[in-house]
Amino acid sequence: MNRGTANILLIFPFLLILGACATAPLPKEARGPIFYPSPPAPPRVQYLASFSSAADLAGPQSGFAAFLLGKNTKEEYAVQKPYGVGIWDGKIYVVDAGGPGYAVFDLKSCKLKGVSGTGGGKLRKPINIAIDGDGTKYVTDTGLNQVLVFDRDDNFLRAYGAQEEFRPGGVAIWGDRLYVSDIKKHEIQVLDKGSGKLLFKFGKVGSKEEELFFPTNMVIGPDQHLYVSNTGNFRIQKFTVDGKFVRSFGEIGKSPGQFARPKGVAVDREGRIYVVDAAFENIQVFDKEGHLLLFFGGPGGNREDINLPTAMVIDYENVPLFQRFADPKFKVEYLILVASQFGASKVNVYGFGAMEGADYTIKEQPDNKKN
Numbered sequence: 001m002n003r004g005t006a007n008i009l010l011i012f013p014f015l016l017i018l019g020a021c022a023t024a025p026l027p028k029e030a031r032g033p034i035f036y037p038s039p040p041a042p043p044r045v046q047y048l049a050s051f052s053s054a055a056d057l058a059g060p061q062s063g064f065a066a067f068l069l070g071k072n073t074k075e076e077y078a079v080q081k082p083y084g085v086g087i088w089d090g091k092i093y094v095v096d097a098g099g100p101g102y103a104v105f106d107l108k109s110c111k112l113k114g115v116s117g118t119g120g121g122k123l124r125k126p127i128n129i130a131i132d133g134d135g136t137k138y139v140t141d142t143g144l145n146q147v148l149v150f151d152r153d154d155n156f157l158r159a160y161g162a163q164e165e166f167r168p169g170g171v172a173i174w175g176d177r178l179y180v181s182d183i184k185k186h187e188i189q190v191l192d193k194g195s196g197k198l199l200f201k202f203g204k205v206g207s208k209e210e211e212l213f214f215p216t217n218m219v220i221g222p223d224q225h226l227y228v229s230n231t232g233n234f235r236i237q238k239f240t241v242d243g244k245f246v247r248s249f250g251e252i253g254k255s256p257g258q259f260a261r262p263k264g265v266a267v268d269r270e271g272r273i274y275v276v277d278a279a280f281e282n283i284q285v286f287d288k289e290g291h292l293l294l295f296f297g298g299p300g301g302n303r304e305d306i307n308l309p310t311a312m313v314i315d316y317e318n319v320p321l322f323q324r325f326a327d328p329k330f331k332v333e334y335l336i337l338v339a340s341q342f343g344a345s346k347v348n349v350y351g352f353g354a355m356e357g358a359d360y361t362i363k364e365q366p367d368n369k370k371n
Contacts, residue, residue: 033046034304036294044294049349050345052346054111056105079346081098081342082340083096083311084129087315087317090107092347094347097126099114102115104154120156128171130171130178131173132173136152145161145163147159147168160178169182169217170215170216170229172220178190181218182201183214188239190202190243202239202243209247210245211233212237213231213232217264219266221267227273231263234253248290257284261279263276264310264311268314273288274286277309281308282297282309300343303345305343306343309339331353337349
């Protein structure tokens with residue numbers, strides 16, 4: 001990557017924030033601000049908080065009882081093997097394939113609950129989640145080979161998908177449409193969000209630019225295009241919402257800008273593309289054209305580290321819950337949540353912003369070292 005490309009990101013600072021509930025103190029484990037990349041580059045990403053169990057929801061918890069997956073226990077529940085992650089109205093939703101079910105970390109009430117579903121909506125091996133503007137949740141389940149729908153209060157509503165119809169991996173929402181990646185047929189199915197009726201599908205197995213091989217995570221970007229993490233072909237592909245191929249970037253390799261096992265994908269309002277790599281165990285950030293801007297994270301035993309990361313989400317709406325835990329001179333623009341299947345931290349929260357007084361014209365090559 002040339003210095004001109006690296007300088008693009010230097011215009012767009014990053015940061016992470018430190019906090020769980022709105023009334024919570026700083027985490028005891030915090031060792032001071034943890035920023036990426038390394039000095040002398042100005043900070044772009046700052047680690048804030050991790051969510052794995054009720055202990056990560058600091059603050060009053062009178063009357064709180066850990067209850068998850070229909071099993072009442074006196075012991076504190078810990079998320080076991082998360083994959084999907086979402087956030088809505090001050091609640092972090094963590095899809096726990098090892099549960100099975102999804103955990104709900106309520107940042108406002110400082111409570112944790114679990115949802116396993118009942119009857120025809122009982123989750124078996126949930127993988128991913130997409131949350132609509134009204135709080136309706138769409139959860140893909142590879143044990144049931146269905147998409148299960150839950151309302152804002154986590155009541156089961158309905159399920160989409162018949163036997164052998166698809167093996168759903170990722171899920172994304174656009175208007176009245178629901179996009180589901182089929183990791184068995186290597187295609188994208190587009191359903192009517194309200195009824196589950198198949199509207200159309202696109203993609204086929206192969207290695208050509210417009211073809212798919214194990215499509216996993218997906219997101220609809222602010223530019224109204226679908227971004228697909230094509231895990232088996234080691235690249236990110238961009239389609240129109242009607243399934244027309246636009247472009248792709250990425251290739252197999254072990255150098256920055258290449259992929260080994262791309263999974264989670266997210267796009268911010270400026271068009272920067274975030275990609276989680278489960279093998280590299282980091283997050284790479286690209287510009288609209290697919291040029292690497294920065295990468296951060298890495299495996300380890302500290303709370304800020306990520307181990308076998310899977311999914312991620314970018315969120316603008318819940319920044320006020322976290323800004324007070326950021327460095328006093330850092331203004332957070334949006335949150336970055338990353339799920340990891342192993343390690344001390346199951347969901348890490350980062351932030352994007354700008355540090356007061358920092359010089360973002362310094363030309364630095366991207367790195368993933370922390371200070």
